Amino acid sequence: MREYDIVVVGGGPAGCMAAKYAAKAGASTLIIEEHSAIGEPVQCAGLISKRAIEESELKNIGSFVNCELKGAIVHSQSHELRIESLSPDKRAFAIRRDIFDKDLAKAAMDEGAELILNSKVKHVKKGGKREGAKLTILSAANTTNADVKEENEIKANVVIGADGWRSGIARMAGLTVTKNFLNCVQIEGQYEIHEPVADIFVGKTIAPGFFAWVIPIGETTARIGLCIDKRFSPHPNPLPFLKRILSGHPVIAKKYKGTQSKFTAGGIPIPTERQKTVKAEDGTGILLVGDAAAQVKPITGGGVYYGMKCGKIAGEAAARACLEKNMELLNGYEKRWQEEIGAEIAFGLKIHRLRCVLGDKDFDRICQALSKYDMIQRITNRGDMDYPSFVFRELLKNPGIIMLMAKSIIKYLYAKRKIR
Numbered sequence: 001m002r003e004y005d006i007v008v009v010g011g012g013p014a015g016c017m018a019a020k021y022a023a024k025a026g027a028s029t030l031i032i033e034e035h036s037a038i039g040e041p042v043q044c045a046g047l048i049s050k051r052a053i054e055e056s057e058l059k060n061i062g063s064f065v066n067c068e069l070k071g072a073i074v075h076s077q078s079h080e081l082r083i084e085s086l087s088p089d090k091r092a093f094a095i096r097r098d099i100f101d102k103d104l105a106k107a108a109m110d111e112g113a114e115l116i117l118n119s120k121v122k123h124v125k126k127g128g129k130r131e132g133a134k135l136t137i138l139s140a141a142n143t144t145n146a147d148v149k150e151e152n153e154i155k156a157n158v159v160i161g162a163d164g165w166r167s168g169i170a171r172m173a174g175l176t177v178t179k180n181f182l183n184c185v186q187i188e189g190q191y192e193i194h195e196p197v198a199d200i201f202v203g204k205t206i207a208p209g210f211f212a213w214v215i216p217i218g219e220t221t222a223r224i225g226l227c228i229d230k231r232f233s234p235h236p237n238p239l240p241f242l243k244r245i246l247s248g249h250p251v252i253a254k255k256y257k258g259t260q261s262k263f264t265a266g267g268i269p270i271p272t273e274r275q276k277t278v279k280a281e282d283g284t285g286i287l288l289v290g291d292a293a294a295q296v297k298p299i300t301g302g303g304v305y306y307g308m309k310c311g312k313i314a315g316e317a318a319a320r321a322c323l324e325k326n327m328e329l330l331n332g333y334e335k336r337w338q339e340e341i342g343a344e345i346a347f348g349l350k351i352h353r354l355r356c357v358l359g360d361k362d363f364d365r366i367c368q369a370l371s372k373y374d375m376i377q378r379i380t381n382r383g384d385m386d387y388p389s390f391v392f393r394e395l396l397k398n399p400g401i402i403m404l405m406a407k408s409i410i411k412y413l414y415a416k417r418k419i420r
């Protein structure tokens with residue numbers, strides 16, 4: 001039986017960063033990835049901030065950056081709101097997530113972490129007192145037939161679940177798995193692009209409970225997608241909404257050339273209050289990180305930056321607990337990541353609840369109220385895609401937005417009960 005201090009389940013940004021920092025601290029570390037390659041299949045819009053690139057600690061960014069975006073245009077039913085990033089530090093980057101993830105995995109292995117692919121954890125069983133956990137995994141057998149699997153056991157003192165919003169590790173450990181999530185769909189295709197900006201489309205008829213996007217990734221190619229919150233949607237599948245905007249939206253349909261090179265679908269967890277991400281007892285510890293811990297921004301759905309940031313904390317905490325043989329030290333992980341992003345997530349949930357009950361005319365009124373110069377300046381100055389609460393707190397100082405909130409308060413309170 002192979003033995004490690006730490007086993008990280010999932011080779012995405014959060015898992016790779018956790019493994020890197022665990023190995024860097026001196027703990028023997030293994031990454032288990034269920035797919036045959038790191039970064040595949042891609043289930044992300046691939047838009048990250050400069051801060052996220054810096055957080056990744058990757059140097060050769062040219063290997064994964066498609067293009068740099070200088071701002072965004074928010075489209076409601078009847079209005080447009082242009083937001084430009086005047087500061088290079090606040091600009092966003094469209095990236096190749098498959099290459100980005102592979103580079104993160106390589107960085108973890110450079111620090112000493114090991115990696116096995118095409119392997120799925122089927123069971124996590126706690127050993128005897130201070131014996132750690134035993135993971136039963138199914139891996140591709142050493143044959144020419146990749147469908148043939150063999151069962152193996154791996155022992156670890158700490159298991160870090162970085163296995164996404166449907167986290168099997170969380171369920172096996174008896175930790176909370178978020179029950180609510182956004183259903184997302186996206187294509188890549190030929191698109192008429194005039195400038196390097198992201199287009200955001202809001203409205204209940206466009207994408208109930210969220211928004212649609214067009215992200216340029218080249219001179220003539222873009223990612224076009226949307227997410228919905230099915231609790232507030234007449235249809236639980238986002239695909240009909242995507243087909244509708246591709247064929248009939250006055251902006252998208254005009255610029256979309258009808259070709260499709262890639263199709264992706266997935267989910268984004270909606271965080272829940274008081275979600276526990278640590279389980280420590282005797283000589284065994286379980287941590288959740290990234291989408292498995294719902295460490296995402298409820299306003300934008302982004303999770304790469306938060307996942308890497310929390311992955312570092314998880315890796316350090318797990319290594320320290322193993323090296324000092326004290327699993328109680330794992331509890332510091334939850335406290336630290338909550339201090340870093342907990343308030344941001346909590347505020348984002350309030351904005352998401354409001355968004356879910358607003359109609360198309362409400363979004364029109366918001367865009368109209370924000371189109372005044374002073375508000376655009378506030379958005380430009382305070383805007384931060386990693387900490388969107390900064391700008392939303394500024395927006396809520398606007399009298400027009402306050403009046404809109406007052407009109408929607410009953411619907412908002414209803415949504416607050418429904419969305420728990």
